Amino acid sequence: MLNFTIRRLMFAIPTLLVISFIIFAILDLAPGDPTASLPMTVPPEVRAQIRSTLGLDEPFIIRYFLWLKQFMITEPLNLIESSFGITIGEGDRLRLTSWATRSPVVDLIAERMPQTLWVVGMSQIIAVLIAVPIGVISAYKQYSWIDQLGTLFSMIGFSVPTFFTGLLFIVIFSVNLGWFPSIYDTNHVVEDWDSFVFQIKQMIMPTMVLALFTAAQISRYMRASMLDNLNQDYVRTARAKGLKEQTVLLVHVLRNSMIPVVTVIALNIPTIFGGAIITEQIFRVNGIGQLLITGIVGADIPLVQTLTFIFAALIVLFNLIADILYGMLDPRIRYE
Amino acid sequence: MRDEIAPLLDVVDLHTVFQTRGGDVHAVNSVSFSVAPGELLGVVGESGSGKSVTMMSLMGLLPSSARVEAQAVNFEGRNIRDMSDDALRVLRGRDVGFVFQDPMTSLNPVFTVGYQLTEALRTHLGKSKKEARARAAEMLSLVGIPDAKARLNDYPHQFSGGMRQRVMIAMALACDPKLLIADEPTTALDVTIQAQILELVKGLRQKMGMGIVWITHDLGVVAGIADRVMVMYGGQIVEQAPVKELFANPQHPYTIALLETLPSLTGERPERLRSIDGQPPILGAKLTSCPFAARCRQVMDRCHRENPTRREVKAGHDVACWWDATQGGAA
Ligand SMILES: Nc1ncnc2c1ncn2[C@@H]1O[C@H](COP(=O)(O)OP(=O)(O)OP(=O)(O)O)[C@@H](O)[C@H]1O
Ligand SMILES: [Mg+2]
Numbered sequence: 001m002l003n004f005t006i007r008r009l010m011f012a013i014p015t016l017l018v019i020s021f022i023i024f025a026i027l028d029l030a031p032g033d034p035t036a037s038l039p040m041t042v043p044p045e046v047r048a049q050i051r052s053t054l055g056l057d058e059p060f061i062i063r064y065f066l067w068l069k070q071f072m073i074t075e076p077l078n079l080i081e082s083s084f085g086i087t088i089g090e091g092d093r094l095r096l097t098s099w100a101t102r103s104p105v106v107d108l109i110a111e112r113m114p115q116t117l118w119v120v121g122m123s124q125i126i127a128v129l130i131a132v133p134i135g136v137i138s139a140y141k142q143y144s145w146i147d148q149l150g151t152l153f154s155m156i157g158f159s160v161p162t163f164f165t166g167l168l169f170i171v172i173f174s175v176n177l178g179w180f181p182s183i184y185d186t187n188h189v190v191e192d193w194d195s196f197v198f199q200i201k202q203m204i205m206p207t208m209v210l211a212l213f214t215a216a217q218i219s220r221y222m223r224a225s226m227l228d229n230l231n232q233d234y235v236r237t238a239r240a241k242g243l244k245e246q247t248v249l250l251v252h253v254l255r256n257s258m259i260p261v262v263t264v265i266a267l268n269i270p271t272i273f274g275g276a277i278i279t280e281q282i283f284r285v286n287g288i289g290q291l292l293i294t295g296i297v298g299a300d301i302p303l304v305q306t307l308t309f310i311f312a313a314l315i316v317l318f319n320l321i322a323d324i325l326y327g328m329l330d331p332r333i334r335y336e
Numbered sequence: 337m338r339d340e341i342a343p344l345l346d347v348v349d350l351h352t353v354f355q356t357r358g359g360d361v362h363a364v365n366s367v368s369f370s371v372a373p374g375e376l377l378g379v380v381g382e383s384g385s386g387k388s389v390t391m392m393s394l395m396g397l398l399p400s401s402a403r404v405e406a407q408a409v410n411f412e413g414r415n416i417r418d419m420s421d422d423a424l425r426v427l428r429g430r431d432v433g434f435v436f437q438d439p440m441t442s443l444n445p446v447f448t449v450g451y452q453l454t455e456a457l458r459t460h461l462g463k464s465k466k467e468a469r470a471r472a473a474e475m476l477s478l479v480g481i482p483d484a485k486a487r488l489n490d491y492p493h494q495f496s497g498g499m500r501q502r503v504m505i506a507m508a509l510a511c512d513p514k515l516l517i518a519d520e521p522t523t524a525l526d527v528t529i530q531a532q533i534l535e536l537v538k539g540l541r542q543k544m545g546m547g548i549v550w551i552t553h554d555l556g557v558v559a560g561i562a563d564r565v566m567v568m569y570g571g572q573i574v575e576q577a578p579v580k581e582l583f584a585n586p587q588h589p590y591t592i593a594l595l596e597t598l599p600s601l602t603g604e605r606p607e608r609l610r611s612i613d614g615q616p617p618i619l620g621a622k623l624t625s626c627p628f629a630a631r632c633r634q635v636m637d638r639c640h641r642e643n644p645t646r647r648e649v650k651a652g653h654d655v656a657c658w659w660d661a662t663q664g665g666a667a
Pocket of ligand 2: 387389437
């Protein structure tokens, strides 16, 4: 298993390199000028100088490798330095900077990441907690009213886009009922019980919007997988042993049914980051989704390149995680 | 008279109907039989004759599309039909052991064989994990799996088909059941392993004194181990007799045809049952004629009008047929 993981990680490197090249190349073609946002009064010579300090005079391929070096070597080194308080080498490296804000791209992302991770992470956990029971019960009581209800839930959950559920939530829970704030207060700090409750309250809506959307899909997979397994011979064997129905269902059938579902969940997580882009806009959460939109609108090419690459890396990573989980859950799979 | 000893299992008028999209399937029609303690009842009949469904109906192991009705299913004098789900569950795991037809799919692929073997022991006999594992290892070596203790940690896919069937048998026998229902336990196996398992079961039966219902296609197997034989066709029992009597004095034209497909009654192990001309009946409606009529050599007018009821030929031997084999005419 360890061997397999290491080998898969090695394979991921060329994949990521190719992806990074494509992303860099495509975005490099986009019209964008780091000096475009400067006041008109800035003379052309100054603009030219700015461009050259950013390395924009270099040929395309040099700029690609520079970006790669900054992203893959400089920034990790900075991270190590700042977290251990040591200095490696000369310590002062040219960092990848945003054209719009002039601050290092990685710092911007690091600042925005926690909000997104919280919302996405919580939404995934809640989605699984909602979807698994729905799937299990729907399959066990196939065609019952509870199954029909589950089908309705997943149909609505999946077909209604998140921006619509988001707005609907705001109208119902913020405007009409006044339960939750409609705008996420990003400066809020949790320091006591009350502020913690407020934090939960402001997270509920963005989290639930994503959770419901994901739960709708997962519950379908769960139901299908359970149905598949309920008809298997081993279920009859388990019943013939005189096990409690609950044990048969929640130990024998569920364990087998989770194998494909866990894979789907893992593969789905990067997509949720995509979904977060929209929800973050609606609820004004200053996560990386919002950062990406700002970057695109402001033609902040380094920022967009880096974020896009991070999304791509997430997809590769979760593919790997899905494979590893599959091997862990199914003893018939052995990676040698 | 076999009625003298109280039967271990006594089934009276069992009916099983599947409700499917294509309409009802009357898989079991008015089946009555019994098994005495320590007796080995062989059940033969071609594919689709309702052997498996009959046995699974008894213990409530059919999918929910099945409707099971019976006047009585008595196990040691207690009617299973009146039992609560919990009582039936205990009966299933502890007093009745099941070996299913397909060893490749009947074990759960994600749990170790040890886990699956100890489950029933822990549920029904309240054994600790350690005791249960010791017992499981003992059962595995009993069914002839070498290095049993180490193999408890293996998963089903690490066993061959024959080994898995042995694991199934070990599992069924783990709680010392009073009745073992073995559904074609050897059909999926090659001949040498078949013979080994037959010997094994014969031995175990003597050691443990349990009643056995042995379902098979293979009349040769039946001849070798059964005390009594029950022949099924179209979801009903067409003939039932002690094994010697059945081979010496078959009454039903179907039984006779079956026996003719054997190379020799006393000879070597026969081939798997060869087919008899014609198709098995479609069980779409309640039977109003003899299900075998279309393929029967002795068919009479009455066979198309009425489904024959069972009549006694001798004590312990009965047949459901309008034709009388002894006289060679209508009964
Ligand atoms: N789940 C089900 N739904 C509908 N019909 C079924 C179902 N299970 C079995 N049957 C039908 O019941 C009849 C009897 O099947 P059964 O499995 O008992 O045959 P069998 O005698 O055990 O055959 P084999 O020797 O092939 O195992 C068949 O006609 C079969 O099609
Ligand atoms: Mg069968």
